[in-house]
Amino acid sequence: xxxxxxxxxxxxxxxxxxxxxxERGYRVxxxxxxxxxxxxxxxxxxxxxxxxxxxxxxVKEEVHLDGLLNNAGTMQRHFGLTTExxxxxxxxxxxxxxxxxxxLLPLMNPGAHVVCTVSLTCNIAHLDRTxxxxxxxxYRQLGTYADSKMAVMLFAEELHRRYGDRxxxxxxxxxVVNSRILHLNRWYDPLTDLLFRPFCKNPEQGAHxxxxxxxxxxxxxxxxxGRHRDIPRRxxxxxxxxxxxDETELHLKDLYPPFMQ
Numbered sequence: 308x309x310x311x312x313x314x315x316x317x318x319x320x321x322x323x324x325x326x327x328x329x330e331r332g333y334r335v336x337x338x339x340x341x342x343x344x345x346x347x348x349x350x351x352x353x354x355x356x357x358x359x360x361x362x363x364x365x366v367k368e369e370v371h372l373d374g375l376l377n378n379a380g381t382m383q384r385h386f387g388l389t390t391e392x393x394x395x396x397x398x399x400x401x402x403x404x405x406x407x408x409x410x411l412l413p414l415m416n417p418g419a420h421v422v423c424t425v426s427l428t429c430n431i432a433h434l435d436r437t438x439x440x441x442x443x444x445x446y447r448q449l450g451t452y453a454d455s456k457m458a459v460m461l462f463a464e465e466l467h468r469r470y471g472d473r474x475x476x477x478x479x480x481x482x483v484v485n486s487r488i489l490h491l492n493r494w495y496d497p498l499t500d501l502l503f504r505p506f507c508k509n510p511e512q513g514a515h516x517x518x519x520x521x522x523x524x525x526x527x528x529x530x531x532x533g534r535h536r537d538i539p540r541r542x543x544x545x546x547x548x549x550x551x552x553d554e555t556e557l558h559l560k561d562l563y564p565p566f567m568q
Contacts, residue, residue: 310334310372311420311521314352314407315379317342319510320424320481320517324376327511327518336370338379352379352403353389355562362410374420374521375411376479377404377459386446391562394441400455405462405555409566412470420475422520423463425456425529427480429542432457436550439558461548462555464538467527468545469552477520478538479530481513 311328315321316337325337338350338361348364351357380400387395393402408421415421432453441451460478467476516530528535556566 308332308334309374310336310370311374311376312336312338312372312411313376313378314338314350314404316347318378320513321376321378323510323514324378324517327514328521331518331522333374350379350407352407353393353395353398354403355391355406355559358403358407358410359563362407362414365411365414370414372411372415372419375408375415375422376517376521377408377421377423378517379403380424380456382448382452384448386441386443393439393558394446394451396451397438397441397455397458400452401458401462402555402559404459405552406559406563408462408466410563412567415474417473418475419473420477420521420523421463421466422517422530423459423476423478424517425460425463425478425480426453427482428453429457429460434458434461434547434551436547436554438551439554457542458551460538460542461544461551464527464543464545465548465552468548471526475524475526477523477526477528477530477535479517479520481516482531 311333313321313324313335316325317339321337325335328335337347339347340351342349348361350361381396383396389395389398404423428449431450433450434454434457438454438458463476463478470476516532519535520528520530523535525535527538529538
């Protein structure tokens, strides 16, 4: 039985993806920051200590992976820092995705699928070499979220370039899904709930592109709705992707064992 790992499986999309994959006969390991039952493994994707402990458990239990869905994510109204000093949204959406994926590479079977969750907000991202310099003054709720998702996009592109001979790497955009992340803690949230949420996708619809990406033998594709296509050219920035990969490793090198090269 093939084994797939899903981060953020207590959320709407992650939970739906777990159900769909189990219905197809996969063994699914789901994670959550605060699991409410034994069906989920504890993992705080924004914490190096939590990631290291989680990988140690996988190694101890001799788990080998055929798929990884990097689904966990957050959008925060206010600026905040993790215990390691990273901006909270970047740490959760991008740094944790980078660190966990790279730590899991030795546990992935040949031909395993890695799927990273991106967003339509990549279209408004302004990611540059100041990514790690976000502070209280420059933090923007939607803009910082968009930049973090664009960082995930570039990470997936570079992962494909470096490991495409042994992994399938794709990205998924669930679209606008009726989930907790739509709640922006703003005065207009009740209006959004009344006028906008009824037209959003349900969690299962949002999970289908990720499930399709995890089970398709293709690479470098964006899965959205019931289709997949080449990653939009405007999202392809190979030089910036290479810089981001190396710069991220420098920022994380003291928090993790040496990453697989």
